[in-house]
Amino acid sequence: MKLFAALIASFPLLYPIWVVHRQTLGKNEKIERTPAEWGVEYEDIEFKTSDGLLLKGWWVAADSQRAVLLLHGNGGSRNGFHSGIFELGRWYREQNFNVMMVDLRAHGESEGKRVYFGVKEHEDMLGWLREVDSKRRFSWYLHGFSMGASTALMMKEKKPTDFAKIVLDAPWIDFHALARQELWRRAYLPSIFYGYVSFLAKSLFGIDFKIADNKKRCETLCREKILYIFERGDRLLGETHSSILSKLCPEAKISLLEGEHVGAFKHEPKTYTSILAHFLDANTT
Numbered sequence: 001m002k003l004f005a006a007l008i009a010s011f012p013l014l015y016p017i018w019v020v021h022r023q024t025l026g027k028n029e030k031i032e033r034t035p036a037e038w039g040v041e042y043e044d045i046e047f048k049t050s051d052g053l054l055l056k057g058w059w060v061a062a063d064s065q066r067a068v069l070l071l072h073g074n075g076g077s078r079n080g081f082h083s084g085i086f087e088l089g090r091w092y093r094e095q096n097f098n099v100m101m102v103d104l105r106a107h108g109e110s111e112g113k114r115v116y117f118g119v120k121e122h123e124d125m126l127g128w129l130r131e132v133d134s135k136r137r138f139s140w141y142l143h144g145f146s147m148g149a150s151t152a153l154m155m156k157e158k159k160p161t162d163f164a165k166i167v168l169d170a171p172w173i174d175f176h177a178l179a180r181q182e183l184w185r186r187a188y189l190p191s192i193f194y195g196y197v198s199f200l201a202k203s204l205f206g207i208d209f210k211i212a213d214n215k216k217r218c219e220t221l222c223r224e225k226i227l228y229i230f231e232r233g234d235r236l237l238g239e240t241h242s243s244i245l246s247k248l249c250p251e252a253k254i255s256l257l258e259g260e261h262v263g264a265f266k267h268e269p270k271t272y273t274s275i276l277a278h279f280l281d282a283n284t285t
Helices: 002-023 085-094 121-132 147-158 175-187 191-205 215-220 240-248 269-281
Strands: 043-048 054-060 066-071 098-102 139-145 163-169 226-231 253-257
Touching: 002 175, 002 191, 043 121, 054 121, 066 085, 066 121, 066 147, 085 098, 085 139, 098 121, 121 147, 139 147, 147 163, 147 215, 163 269, 175 191, 215 240, 226 240, 226 269, 240 253, 253 269
Parallel strands: 066 098, 066 139, 139 163, 163 226, 226 253
Antiparallel strands: 043 054, 054 098
16 A cells, blocks of 8 residues: 555656656657669768667758758658658759758667767767768758757857758747647646756756757847748647747748648649749849
């Protein structure tokens, strides 16, 4: 009876640990398609992170000095079944971009167990780009989805002069609000537990929720060449994050398209690529 009482008493402390563990695990889905489908040559590439993980991806060369790094979201891969990132890579190649597509740590064919909401992922990608383009031959563009968008935003903040333009599809702006929302939706943990969960994430797994938050980052990069895309049917972000962005940066370039979370390109590809082409080719911010 005492043991049962002890378990009941410790449940509020132990259950959040299990929640943080489960909700930060990656997803290594099988890579089933390659750029060979596009009728072009490509190269399998690899990179060893600073903490020893082997990441995998593709390099699709073009006769151009423009190069784009495509970054999938949490639970995705370079095959991008939800976002259509694989087909978008083909579109970029048709626009004569060199295309780099990767599996972030703990996704696809890359090693790793846990996701860090861009905190470690952006360092991985900056290191990989230094290796891929050590002679700085290319003008680099970034295009990210959800967590990949936040990763791209962190990369831009860290190296503001290294990237010509970036496209952010469904990035979270207020990570704290998003985490509180998802703790209740996925684990029925009320917001009163958020401080404890944030502490657990950092102390047990090295995931810093403060760094994952993008509010200050968006404000700092307000005048940079960034295109934000949000979906009207996004049940994860809703209208909250685009509204926060508009207040933080009234001059931000925001396109609101149809579709669910990261689904705009698959829902209306012609509209998506038309907006994208205009942004990429425009000389103004």
